[in-house]
Amino acid sequence: MPGMKTLRRFTAVAIVAALALTGCGGGGAAPDAGGAGDIPDNQAFVEYRPAGDRYAIKVPEGWARSESGDTVTFTDKLNTITVALGARPTAPDAAAGTKDLADLSATTAGFTAGKVSTVDRKAGPALLVTYRADAPADPVTGKVVNDDVERYQFWQATSLLTVTLAGPHGADNVDPWRTVTDSVRWLP
Numbered sequence: 001m002p003g004m005k006t007l008r009r010f011t012a013v014a015i016v017a018a019l020a021l022t023g024c025g026g027g028g029a030a031p032d033a034g035g036a037g038d039i040p041d042n043q044a045f046v047e048y049r050p051a052g053d054r055y056a057i058k059v060p061e062g063w064a065r066s067e068s069g070d071t072v073t074f075t076d077k078l079n080t081i082t083v084a085l086g087a088r089p090t091a092p093d094a095a096a097g098t099k100d101l102a103d104l105s106a107t108t109a110g111f112t113a114g115k116v117s118t119v120d121r122k123a124g125p126a127l128l129v130t131y132r133a134d135a136p137a138d139p140v141t142g143k144v145v146n147d148d149v150e151r152y153q154f155w156q157a158t159s160l161l162t163v164t165l166a167g168p169h170g171a172d173n174v175d176p177w178r179t180v181t182d183s184v185r186w187l188p
Helices: 002-021 094-107 174-182
Strands: 045-048 055-060 064-068 071-076 079-087 112-121 124-134 146-156 159-168
Touching: 055 071, 055 079, 055 159, 055 174, 094 112, 094 124, 112 146, 112 174, 159 174
Parallel strands: none
Antiparallel strands: 045 055, 064 071, 071 079, 079 159, 112 124, 124 146, 146 159
16 A cells, blocks of 8 residues: 555654754753853852741752752752751861862772862851762652762851852852852852
């Protein structure tokens, strides 16, 4: 039947076109213009204040939030921001950061030590500890991504605010992470 051959050809062409438009089954989403884990340049940020109003920080709008005690985590796809409020009698220094790296090396999968430094942010100086670590496995695929991690420790009086930023190794998140860490404010 000539009509049936035409129908099969049309169906095959339609399937190929549909796969091409969806990125070979990618669900119809547009391909990411940047690398895996890159936060878009046009990302909007909103201020977050925990109960008790002890600090404020800007985080990417629309990210999922989970809270446990004095720790809050924001996630979206491959990136995570964790903010934890604790107590410490003195400001953390390079020796404390070096000890943190040693402790992490014994307990963190995929760990590669980075460096310890002090950086200036609008909330004041912060201890910065960098390293690489494996993110938790994707619950659907089981795939594990090795993350670049930046951990900032801000101190005021006896309060220690730890802001941990994690995203896939090599992702270009310099500007968004700077927006987050520059937005930290201690509240009266």
